[in-house]
Amino acid sequence: MRIGVQLPEVERVVRWPELKSMAAAAEAAGLDSIWVGDHLLYRHPDEVVGPWEAWTVLAGLAAVTDTVAIGPLVAALPFHNPALLAKQVAAVQEISGGRLIFGVGAGWNQTEFAAFGLPYSRRVDRFADSMGVIRRLLAGETVTHRSEFVTLEECVIRPRSRFGVPPIIVGSNRPRMLSLTLPWVDGWNTWFRSFGNDVDRLRKLAAAIDRACVQAGRDPATLEKSAALLMQFGPARATSRGDNPWRGTPQELAERLGEVEALGIGHVQLVLDPITLESIEAAAAVVGAFQSR
DSSP: OEEEEEOOSSSSOOOHHHHHHHHHHHHHTTOSEEEEOOOOOEEETTEEEOOOOHHHHHHHHHHHOSSSEEEESOEEGGGSOHHHHHHHHHHHHHHTTSOBOEEEEOOOOHHHHHHTTOOOTTHHHHHHHHHHHHHHHHTTOOEEEEOSSOEEEEEOOSSOOTTOOOOEEEEOOOHHHHHHHTTTOSEEEEOGGGGTTOHHHHHHHHHHHHHHHHHTTOOGGGSEEEEEEEEEOSSOSSOOTTOOOBOSOHHHHHHHHHHHHTTTEEEEEEEEESOSHHHHHHHHHHHHHHHTO
C-alpha cells in the first residue's frame, strides 16, 4: 500500500517556502505521494478562508520534487474550462516527469461557486461533459465539441507531455458519479469524513464500490482504491467534533494502516492534524513502522 500526505489547505495560512519544505520532508521520509485540495473559498461564522490555487501549487511541487507522485485531491471539474484544464494537466505531467495523478470530482461547496461566479446547478452533468472532452484532448485528439456547457473548435493540446496521460482517479461515492466513471477510471478515492475515519465503515464502503464496479461491468480487482485518513499528532488544530482522528504510537498507527491495507486499499493519503513539519516527521515514523512490520 502506498502512503502519501495532504498538504495544508485552510487550516492556517502556509506560505510557499513552508509548503516547499513540507514537500521536501515528505519525499525525504519515503512517502509515496503529495496531495493538494482544489478549493477556492470557505466561509466560516468567524472568518473567510481560502487555499492557494491548486494547479499553480502542483506545478511548483512538480519542480521541487523528484520521486513522489503529486495530485489534486480532487480537481473540481466545474471550476475549470475543460480544455484549459487539460492543458494544465499536460504541463504538470511534463514538469513532474510523469508523476501526476489526476484526481477528479464534481465539487460540493456552494459558497465557493457563488463567490467566484461559477454555476453550481447540474454539477454532475457539467462534470460528465467536461470529463469527456478532457479525456479526448489528453489522448491527443483534435476536438470540436458543442454542447450546453462546452464549445470547442478544433481544439488540440500541443505540446503533449512526453510522459503520456496520467492515471485518473475519481473522488466520489455517489451512484451517478460512480456509474459515469467506474467503467474507465484508474482509481477511486474517498475522504475520511465519508466513512467516519473508521476501518469497519471503510470496509463496508469498499465493498459497496466493488458492487458498483460489477454493476458497471468492471472487474473490481482492476480498480485501485484509495482513502484519506485523519491522524492527529499533538494538540488538535483543525479537526471538528466527530472527525474521529487516529492517535497512538507509530507501531499502533502502523497496525491500523495494516487493517486498511487488508481491505484492498492500495493508496492512502494522510491528513495530519496539525499539519506541520513536525507532524510530517511523526507520520514518517508511522510509515517506517508500517513498512518494517
